[in-house]
Amino acid sequence: KNEVEQSPQNLTAQEGEFITINCSYSVGISALHWLQQHPGGGIVSLFMLSSGKKKHGRLIATINIQEKHSSLHITASHPRDSAVYICAVLVQGAQKLVFGQGTRLTINP
Amino acid sequence: GAVVSQHPSWVICKSGTSVKIECRSLDFQATTMFWYRQFPKQSLMLMATSNEGSKATYEQGVEKDKFLINHASLTLSTLTVTSAHPEDSSFYICSARDPGGPFYNEQFFGPGTRLTVL
Numbered sequence: 706k707n708e709v710e711q712s713p714q715n716l717t718a719q720e721g722e723f724i725t726i727n728c729s730y731s732v733g734i735s736a737l738h739w740l741q742q743h744p745g746g747g748i749v750s751l752f753m754l755s756s757g758k759k760k761h762g763r764l765i766a767t768i769n770i771q772e773k774h775s776s777l778h779i780t781a782s783h784p785r786d787s788a789v790y791i792c793a794v795l796v797q798g799a800q801k802l803v804f805g806q807g808t809r810l811t812i813n814p
Numbered sequence: 815g816a817v818v819s820q821h822p823s824w825v826i827c828k829s830g831t832s833v834k835i836e837c838r839s840l841d842f843q844a845t846t847m848f849w850y851r852q853f854p855k856q857s858l859m860l861m862a863t864s865n866e867g868s869k870a871t872y873e874q875g876v877e878k879d880k881f882l883i884n885h886a887s888l889t890l891s892t893l894t895v896t897s898a899h900p901e902d903s904s905f906y907i908c909s910a911r912d913p914g915g916p917f918y919n920e921q922f923f924g925p926g927t928r929l930t931v932l
Binding site for chain 1: 846848852857858860863905907909911913920921922923924925926928
C-alpha cells in the first residue's frame with residue numbers, strides 16, 4: 706500500500722461543477738503539498754498545509770491531521786483547470802516528499 | 815513564492831553523449847535541491863537529494879556514476895546524465911528548498927527538462 710493515496714485517479718466533469726480530490730496518508734507528516742501539473746509538464750505548487758484550511762481564488766485545501774486526510778476543492782471549475790493534481794507529504798524528520806499517484810482532472814466546456 | 819528555473823527546457827541528444835541540466839533558485843538560497851524523474855503518466859520519482867557543499871544522496875536504484883549531481887552554490891545545482899541511452903529519455907524536474915528561510919517546509923519546483931536520447 707502506498708504511503709499517500711489519492712482518489713479519484715481520473716475525474717471528468719462539466720464546466721462549473723464543484724470538484725473534490727482526496728488524499729489520505731499513513732505516515733506522520735510535517736506538511737502536505739498540493740501540486741498542479743499541466744500537460745506541458747511544469748509543476749506549480751498550489752498549497753502547503755500543516756493544519757486547517759487555505760483558500761486561493763477558486764481553490765480551497767483542507768487538512769485533518771488526526772484523520773490523516775486532505776482535500777482539494779475547486780469551485781466553479783473551468784476547462785483551464787484541466788491538469789494532474791498531485792498530493793505530496795513531507796514526512797516528519799525527513800527532507801524528501803512522498804507523492805501520491807496524481808488525479809487527472811478534465812473539465813469539459 | 816520563490817522561483818526555480820531549469821535549463822534547458824528540452825534537449826535531444828545522441829546515444830552515448832552526456833547532457834547537463836541546470837537548476838537555479840532565482841530569488842532565494844536553496845540549501846537543499848532535489849532531482850526527480852517522471853515517465854509518461856507516472857508520478858515523480860525522486861532520484862537524489864543534494865545539499866550545498868556536500869555529496870548528493872541518491873535513492874536506491876539510481877546510479878550515482880551515471881547521474882552526476884553537483885550543488886556547488888546556494889543557487890545552482892546541476893544534473894549530468896553521462897553516456898545517455900534511449901532508456902534515459904524522460905522528464906527531469908528539480909525542486910529547491912530553503913529550510914532556514916521563511917518558506918521553511920516548502921519546495922519550489924522548476925519547469926522541468928525533457929530529455930530525448932536518440
